[in-house]
Amino acid sequence: MAQAYLHTLFGPRARALQEAAGSRASYARMEAGAETVDRITAKELAFIAARDSFYLASTSENGWPYVQHRGGATGFVRHLGGNCFGFADFRGNRQYLSVAHIAADDRVALFLMDYPNRRRLKIIGHAHVSKDPAVIAALMPSGYAAEPERGFLIDVVGFDWNCPQHITPRFTEAEVRRTSQPLIDEIAVLRAHIAQLERAAS
Structure with missing residues:
Protein backbone atom coordinates (compact mmCIF):
# COMPACT_ATOMS: atom_id res chain seq x y z
CA MET A 1 0.00 0.00 0.00
CA ALA A 2 1.33 3.45 -0.95
CA GLN A 3 0.87 4.93 2.51
CA ALA A 4 3.73 7.45 2.43
CA TYR A 5 2.58 8.64 -1.00
CA LEU A 6 -0.89 9.42 0.35
CA HIS A 7 0.39 10.98 3.57
CA THR A 8 2.74 13.23 1.61
CA LEU A 9 0.25 14.45 -0.99
CA PHE A 10 -3.01 14.56 0.97
CA GLY A 11 -3.13 18.03 2.52
CA PRO A 12 -5.92 19.51 4.69
CA ARG A 13 -7.92 20.78 1.70
CA ALA A 14 -7.76 17.45 -0.12
CA ARG A 15 -8.86 15.64 3.04
CA ALA A 16 -11.73 18.12 3.50
CA LEU A 17 -12.92 17.54 -0.07
CA GLN A 18 -12.67 13.77 0.46
CA GLU A 19 -14.77 14.15 3.61
CA ALA A 20 -17.41 16.09 1.69
CA ALA A 21 -17.43 13.51 -1.09
CA GLY A 22 -17.72 10.57 1.32
CA SER A 23 -14.37 9.00 0.38
CA ARG A 24 -12.31 10.15 3.38
CA ALA A 25 -12.87 7.05 5.53
CA SER A 26 -11.59 4.76 2.78
CA TYR A 27 -8.46 6.86 2.23
CA ALA A 28 -7.87 7.16 5.98
CA ARG A 29 -7.70 3.35 6.20
CA MET A 30 -5.22 3.32 3.30
CA GLU A 31 -3.04 5.92 5.06
CA ALA A 32 -3.00 4.13 8.41
CA GLY A 33 0.41 3.14 9.75
CA ALA A 34 2.45 4.85 7.03
CA GLU A 35 6.22 4.42 7.02
CA THR A 36 8.64 7.23 6.27
CA VAL A 37 8.87 6.01 2.67
CA ASP A 38 7.07 3.47 0.52
CA ARG A 39 9.45 0.58 -0.03
CA ILE A 40 10.08 -0.39 -3.64
CA THR A 41 9.26 -4.05 -4.29
CA ALA A 42 10.02 -6.51 -7.08
CA LYS A 43 6.77 -5.47 -8.78
CA GLU A 44 7.89 -1.84 -9.14
CA LEU A 45 11.44 -2.87 -10.11
CA ALA A 46 10.14 -5.01 -12.97
CA PHE A 47 7.80 -2.27 -14.19
CA ILE A 48 10.49 0.42 -14.17
CA ALA A 49 13.02 -1.85 -15.90
CA ALA A 50 10.55 -2.41 -18.76
CA ARG A 51 9.98 1.29 -19.46
CA ASP A 52 11.56 3.28 -22.30
CA SER A 53 10.25 6.68 -21.19
CA PHE A 54 8.65 8.62 -18.37
CA TYR A 55 7.44 12.12 -17.49
CA LEU A 56 9.36 14.16 -14.90
CA ALA A 57 7.69 17.06 -13.05
CA SER A 58 9.67 19.72 -11.20
CA THR A 59 8.91 23.22 -9.93
CA SER A 60 10.56 26.44 -11.05
CA GLU A 61 11.91 29.00 -8.60
CA ASN A 62 8.84 31.18 -9.23
CA GLY A 63 6.50 28.30 -8.32
CA TRP A 64 5.43 27.20 -11.79
CA PRO A 65 5.28 23.44 -12.50
CA TYR A 66 7.25 22.02 -15.41
CA VAL A 67 6.87 18.57 -16.99
CA GLN A 68 9.58 17.04 -19.15
CA HIS A 69 9.48 13.85 -21.18
CA ARG A 70 12.50 11.58 -20.80
CA GLY A 71 13.16 8.63 -23.08
CA GLY A 72 15.77 6.08 -24.04
CA ALA A 73 16.31 2.40 -24.63
CA THR A 74 14.19 0.03 -22.57
CA GLY A 75 15.71 -0.17 -19.09
CA PHE A 76 17.57 3.15 -19.29
CA VAL A 77 16.27 3.98 -15.80
CA ARG A 78 18.60 2.03 -13.52
CA HIS A 79 17.96 0.75 -10.02
CA LEU A 80 20.88 1.67 -7.76
CA GLY A 81 19.74 -0.19 -4.69
CA GLY A 82 17.09 0.42 -2.06
CA ASN A 83 14.72 3.19 -3.10
CA CYS A 84 17.21 4.93 -5.41
CA PHE A 85 16.93 5.13 -9.20
CA GLY A 86 18.87 7.07 -11.77
CA PHE A 87 19.45 7.75 -15.44
CA ALA A 88 22.21 9.28 -17.53
CA ASP A 89 21.53 12.79 -18.79
CA PHE A 90 22.81 13.60 -22.27
CA ARG A 91 23.24 16.95 -23.98
CA GLY A 92 19.95 18.34 -25.23
CA ASN A 93 18.61 21.81 -25.96
CA ARG A 94 20.68 23.36 -23.14
CA GLN A 95 17.73 25.01 -21.42
CA TYR A 96 18.67 23.10 -18.21
CA LEU A 97 15.22 23.62 -16.73
CA SER A 98 14.99 20.38 -14.74
CA VAL A 99 18.59 20.75 -13.54
CA ALA A 100 17.93 24.31 -12.36
CA HIS A 101 14.62 23.45 -10.72
CA ILE A 102 16.09 20.52 -8.81
CA ALA A 103 18.93 22.69 -7.54
CA ALA A 104 16.32 25.01 -5.98
CA ASP A 105 13.75 22.39 -4.90
CA ASP A 106 14.70 18.72 -5.11
CA ARG A 107 11.12 17.42 -4.94
CA VAL A 108 10.00 15.72 -8.16
CA ALA A 109 7.16 13.58 -9.44
CA LEU A 110 7.36 10.91 -12.15
CA PHE A 111 4.72 9.24 -14.30
CA LEU A 112 5.73 5.91 -15.84
CA MET A 113 3.23 4.61 -18.39
CA ASP A 114 2.51 1.17 -19.81
CA TYR A 115 0.01 2.11 -22.49
CA PRO A 116 -0.61 -1.34 -24.05
CA ASN A 117 -1.51 -2.84 -20.65
CA ARG A 118 -3.14 0.38 -19.34
CA ARG A 119 -0.96 0.61 -16.23
CA ARG A 120 0.54 3.70 -14.61
CA LEU A 121 3.07 4.07 -11.78
CA LYS A 122 3.32 7.45 -10.05
CA ILE A 123 6.45 8.23 -8.02
CA ILE A 124 7.40 11.14 -5.79
CA GLY A 125 10.90 11.66 -4.46
CA HIS A 126 13.97 13.80 -3.99
CA ALA A 127 16.27 14.28 -6.99
CA HIS A 128 19.85 15.43 -7.29
CA VAL A 129 22.48 15.65 -9.99
CA SER A 130 25.75 13.74 -9.88
CA LYS A 131 28.90 14.26 -11.94
CA ASP A 132 30.71 11.40 -10.25
CA PRO A 133 32.26 9.34 -13.10
CA ALA A 134 31.53 6.07 -11.29
CA VAL A 135 27.86 6.97 -10.85
CA ILE A 136 27.52 8.09 -14.46
CA ALA A 137 29.20 4.89 -15.66
CA ALA A 138 26.66 2.83 -13.69
CA LEU A 139 23.82 4.72 -15.39
CA MET A 140 25.12 4.53 -18.96
CA PRO A 141 22.98 2.45 -21.34
CA SER A 142 25.01 -0.35 -22.91
CA GLY A 143 26.06 0.30 -26.50
CA TYR A 144 25.27 4.03 -26.34
CA ALA A 145 28.13 6.15 -27.68
CA ALA A 146 26.98 9.65 -26.67
CA GLU A 147 28.78 11.49 -23.88
CA PRO A 148 26.60 12.07 -20.77
CA GLU A 149 26.71 15.45 -19.06
CA ARG A 150 25.53 14.20 -15.67
CA GLY A 151 23.52 11.58 -13.85
CA PHE A 152 20.10 12.16 -12.32
CA LEU A 153 19.47 10.32 -9.05
CA ILE A 154 16.01 10.00 -7.50
CA ASP A 155 15.39 8.81 -3.95
CA VAL A 156 11.82 7.55 -3.90
CA VAL A 157 9.61 8.77 -1.05
CA GLY A 158 6.34 7.31 -2.22
CA PHE A 159 4.56 5.71 -5.14
CA ASP A 160 1.07 4.71 -6.20
CA TRP A 161 -0.47 2.57 -8.91
CA ASN A 162 -3.45 3.86 -10.90
CA CYS A 163 -6.44 1.98 -12.21
CA PRO A 164 -6.67 1.57 -16.01
CA GLN A 165 -9.67 3.88 -16.41
CA HIS A 166 -9.13 6.49 -19.15
CA ILE A 167 -5.68 5.16 -20.15
CA THR A 168 -5.92 4.78 -23.92
CA PRO A 169 -3.89 1.79 -25.19
CA ARG A 170 -1.03 2.89 -27.47
CA PHE A 171 1.52 0.69 -29.16
Whole structure:
Protein backbone atom coordinates (compact mmCIF):
# COMPACT_ATOMS: atom_id res chain seq x y z
CA MET A 1 0.00 0.00 0.00
CA ALA A 2 1.33 3.45 -0.95
CA GLN A 3 0.87 4.93 2.51
CA ALA A 4 3.73 7.45 2.43
CA TYR A 5 2.58 8.64 -1.00
CA LEU A 6 -0.89 9.42 0.35
CA HIS A 7 0.39 10.98 3.57
CA THR A 8 2.74 13.23 1.61
CA LEU A 9 0.25 14.45 -0.99
CA PHE A 10 -3.01 14.56 0.97
CA GLY A 11 -3.13 18.03 2.52
CA PRO A 12 -5.92 19.51 4.69
CA ARG A 13 -7.92 20.78 1.70
CA ALA A 14 -7.76 17.45 -0.12
CA ARG A 15 -8.86 15.64 3.04
CA ALA A 16 -11.73 18.12 3.50
CA LEU A 17 -12.92 17.54 -0.07
CA GLN A 18 -12.67 13.77 0.46
CA GLU A 19 -14.77 14.15 3.61
CA ALA A 20 -17.41 16.09 1.69
CA ALA A 21 -17.43 13.51 -1.09
CA GLY A 22 -17.72 10.57 1.32
CA SER A 23 -14.37 9.00 0.38
CA ARG A 24 -12.31 10.15 3.38
CA ALA A 25 -12.87 7.05 5.53
CA SER A 26 -11.59 4.76 2.78
CA TYR A 27 -8.46 6.86 2.23
CA ALA A 28 -7.87 7.16 5.98
CA ARG A 29 -7.70 3.35 6.20
CA MET A 30 -5.22 3.32 3.30
CA GLU A 31 -3.04 5.92 5.06
CA ALA A 32 -3.00 4.13 8.41
CA GLY A 33 0.41 3.14 9.75
CA ALA A 34 2.45 4.85 7.03
CA GLU A 35 6.22 4.42 7.02
CA THR A 36 8.64 7.23 6.27
CA VAL A 37 8.87 6.01 2.67
CA ASP A 38 7.07 3.47 0.52
CA ARG A 39 9.45 0.58 -0.03
CA ILE A 40 10.08 -0.39 -3.64
CA THR A 41 9.26 -4.05 -4.29
CA ALA A 42 10.02 -6.51 -7.08
CA LYS A 43 6.77 -5.47 -8.78
CA GLU A 44 7.89 -1.84 -9.14
CA LEU A 45 11.44 -2.87 -10.11
CA ALA A 46 10.14 -5.01 -12.97
CA PHE A 47 7.80 -2.27 -14.19
CA ILE A 48 10.49 0.42 -14.17
CA ALA A 49 13.02 -1.85 -15.90
CA ALA A 50 10.55 -2.41 -18.76
CA ARG A 51 9.98 1.29 -19.46
CA ASP A 52 11.56 3.28 -22.30
CA SER A 53 10.25 6.68 -21.19
CA PHE A 54 8.65 8.62 -18.37
CA TYR A 55 7.44 12.12 -17.49
CA LEU A 56 9.36 14.16 -14.90
CA ALA A 57 7.69 17.06 -13.05
CA SER A 58 9.67 19.72 -11.20
CA THR A 59 8.91 23.22 -9.93
CA SER A 60 10.56 26.44 -11.05
CA GLU A 61 11.91 29.00 -8.60
CA ASN A 62 8.84 31.18 -9.23
CA GLY A 63 6.50 28.30 -8.32
CA TRP A 64 5.43 27.20 -11.79
CA PRO A 65 5.28 23.44 -12.50
CA TYR A 66 7.25 22.02 -15.41
CA VAL A 67 6.87 18.57 -16.99
CA GLN A 68 9.58 17.04 -19.15
CA HIS A 69 9.48 13.85 -21.18
CA ARG A 70 12.50 11.58 -20.80
CA GLY A 71 13.16 8.63 -23.08
CA GLY A 72 15.77 6.08 -24.04
CA ALA A 73 16.31 2.40 -24.63
CA THR A 74 14.19 0.03 -22.57
CA GLY A 75 15.71 -0.17 -19.09
CA PHE A 76 17.57 3.15 -19.29
CA VAL A 77 16.27 3.98 -15.80
CA ARG A 78 18.60 2.03 -13.52
CA HIS A 79 17.96 0.75 -10.02
CA LEU A 80 20.88 1.67 -7.76
CA GLY A 81 19.74 -0.19 -4.69
CA GLY A 82 17.09 0.42 -2.06
CA ASN A 83 14.72 3.19 -3.10
CA CYS A 84 17.21 4.93 -5.41
CA PHE A 85 16.93 5.13 -9.20
CA GLY A 86 18.87 7.07 -11.77
CA PHE A 87 19.45 7.75 -15.44
CA ALA A 88 22.21 9.28 -17.53
CA ASP A 89 21.53 12.79 -18.79
CA PHE A 90 22.81 13.60 -22.27
CA ARG A 91 23.24 16.95 -23.98
CA GLY A 92 19.95 18.34 -25.23
CA ASN A 93 18.61 21.81 -25.96
CA ARG A 94 20.68 23.36 -23.14
CA GLN A 95 17.73 25.01 -21.42
CA TYR A 96 18.67 23.10 -18.21
CA LEU A 97 15.22 23.62 -16.73
CA SER A 98 14.99 20.38 -14.74
CA VAL A 99 18.59 20.75 -13.54
CA ALA A 100 17.93 24.31 -12.36
CA HIS A 101 14.62 23.45 -10.72
CA ILE A 102 16.09 20.52 -8.81
CA ALA A 103 18.93 22.69 -7.54
CA ALA A 104 16.32 25.01 -5.98
CA ASP A 105 13.75 22.39 -4.90
CA ASP A 106 14.70 18.72 -5.11
CA ARG A 107 11.12 17.42 -4.94
CA VAL A 108 10.00 15.72 -8.16
CA ALA A 109 7.16 13.58 -9.44
CA LEU A 110 7.36 10.91 -12.15
CA PHE A 111 4.72 9.24 -14.30
CA LEU A 112 5.73 5.91 -15.84
CA MET A 113 3.23 4.61 -18.39
CA ASP A 114 2.51 1.17 -19.81
CA TYR A 115 0.01 2.11 -22.49
CA PRO A 116 -0.61 -1.34 -24.05
CA ASN A 117 -1.51 -2.84 -20.65
CA ARG A 118 -3.14 0.38 -19.34
CA ARG A 119 -0.96 0.61 -16.23
CA ARG A 120 0.54 3.70 -14.61
CA LEU A 121 3.07 4.07 -11.78
CA LYS A 122 3.32 7.45 -10.05
CA ILE A 123 6.45 8.23 -8.02
CA ILE A 124 7.40 11.14 -5.79
CA GLY A 125 10.90 11.66 -4.46
CA HIS A 126 13.97 13.80 -3.99
CA ALA A 127 16.27 14.28 -6.99
CA HIS A 128 19.85 15.43 -7.29
CA VAL A 129 22.48 15.65 -9.99
CA SER A 130 25.75 13.74 -9.88
CA LYS A 131 28.90 14.26 -11.94
CA ASP A 132 30.71 11.40 -10.25
CA PRO A 133 32.26 9.34 -13.10
CA ALA A 134 31.53 6.07 -11.29
CA VAL A 135 27.86 6.97 -10.85
CA ILE A 136 27.52 8.09 -14.46
CA ALA A 137 29.20 4.89 -15.66
CA ALA A 138 26.66 2.83 -13.69
CA LEU A 139 23.82 4.72 -15.39
CA MET A 140 25.12 4.53 -18.96
CA PRO A 141 22.98 2.45 -21.34
CA SER A 142 25.01 -0.35 -22.91
CA GLY A 143 26.06 0.30 -26.50
CA TYR A 144 25.27 4.03 -26.34
CA ALA A 145 28.13 6.15 -27.68
CA ALA A 146 26.98 9.65 -26.67
CA GLU A 147 28.78 11.49 -23.88
CA PRO A 148 26.60 12.07 -20.77
CA GLU A 149 26.71 15.45 -19.06
CA ARG A 150 25.53 14.20 -15.67
CA GLY A 151 23.52 11.58 -13.85
CA PHE A 152 20.10 12.16 -12.32
CA LEU A 153 19.47 10.32 -9.05
CA ILE A 154 16.01 10.00 -7.50
CA ASP A 155 15.39 8.81 -3.95
CA VAL A 156 11.82 7.55 -3.90
CA VAL A 157 9.61 8.77 -1.05
CA GLY A 158 6.34 7.31 -2.22
CA PHE A 159 4.56 5.71 -5.14
CA ASP A 160 1.07 4.71 -6.20
CA TRP A 161 -0.47 2.57 -8.91
CA ASN A 162 -3.45 3.86 -10.90
CA CYS A 163 -6.44 1.98 -12.21
CA PRO A 164 -6.67 1.57 -16.01
CA GLN A 165 -9.67 3.88 -16.41
CA HIS A 166 -9.13 6.49 -19.15
CA ILE A 167 -5.68 5.16 -20.15
CA THR A 168 -5.92 4.78 -23.92
CA PRO A 169 -3.89 1.79 -25.19
CA ARG A 170 -1.03 2.89 -27.47
CA PHE A 171 1.52 0.69 -29.16
CA THR A 172 5.04 1.24 -30.45
CA GLU A 173 6.05 0.30 -33.97
CA ALA A 174 7.95 -2.70 -32.60
CA GLU A 175 4.91 -3.89 -30.62
CA VAL A 176 2.66 -3.60 -33.69
CA ARG A 177 5.25 -5.46 -35.76
CA ARG A 178 5.47 -8.31 -33.25
CA THR A 179 1.69 -8.69 -33.25
CA SER A 180 1.22 -8.45 -37.01
CA GLN A 181 4.30 -10.39 -38.16
CA PRO A 182 2.67 -13.85 -37.94
CA LEU A 183 -0.16 -12.62 -40.19
CA ILE A 184 2.31 -11.05 -42.63
CA ASP A 185 4.26 -14.32 -42.74
CA GLU A 186 1.06 -16.32 -43.32
CA ILE A 187 0.02 -14.01 -46.17
CA ALA A 188 3.45 -14.45 -47.78
CA VAL A 189 3.11 -18.24 -47.59
CA LEU A 190 -0.41 -18.13 -49.10
CA ARG A 191 0.72 -15.84 -51.92
CA ALA A 192 3.61 -18.15 -52.72
CA HIS A 193 1.23 -21.11 -52.72
CA ILE A 194 -1.24 -19.31 -55.03
CA ALA A 195 1.58 -18.35 -57.39
CA GLN A 196 2.71 -21.98 -57.47
CA LEU A 197 -0.85 -23.16 -58.30
CA GLU A 198 -1.15 -20.55 -61.06
CA ARG A 199 2.14 -21.66 -62.63
CA ALA A 200 1.03 -25.28 -62.51
CA ALA A 201 -2.29 -24.43 -64.17
CA SER A 202 -0.75 -22.40 -67.01
